Amino acid sequence: MKKVSWPKRKELSRYTIIVLSTVIVTSAFFAIIDLCISFFIRFFLNN
Template sequence: MGNIGGFFNNVLSEMRKVSWPKRKELTRYTIVVLSTCIFMALFFALIDTGISAAVRWFLAL
């Protein structure tokens, strides 16, 4: 099965080497992600509304 203790020691060693973002960077990244999600949600809602209207129009013929 392997040496589980050695594995976790290696994980801790690697986690200490990680360059964690500063508070300002983290805030900026969070704003970018949230704004992108909101934009994409609005974009796909608009596309969905257009396709739904087209299908309703086509079925009404």
């Protein structure tokens, strides 16, 4: 464990923000895609 390079507090908070923002953007993207696909499926099945 002596050779492990642990991140500093500032680096750790920056990495945490990057990971959280990536997760939020990715989940929002897939939610929008899911809503669009659901809308088109319901639209074509109801007609």
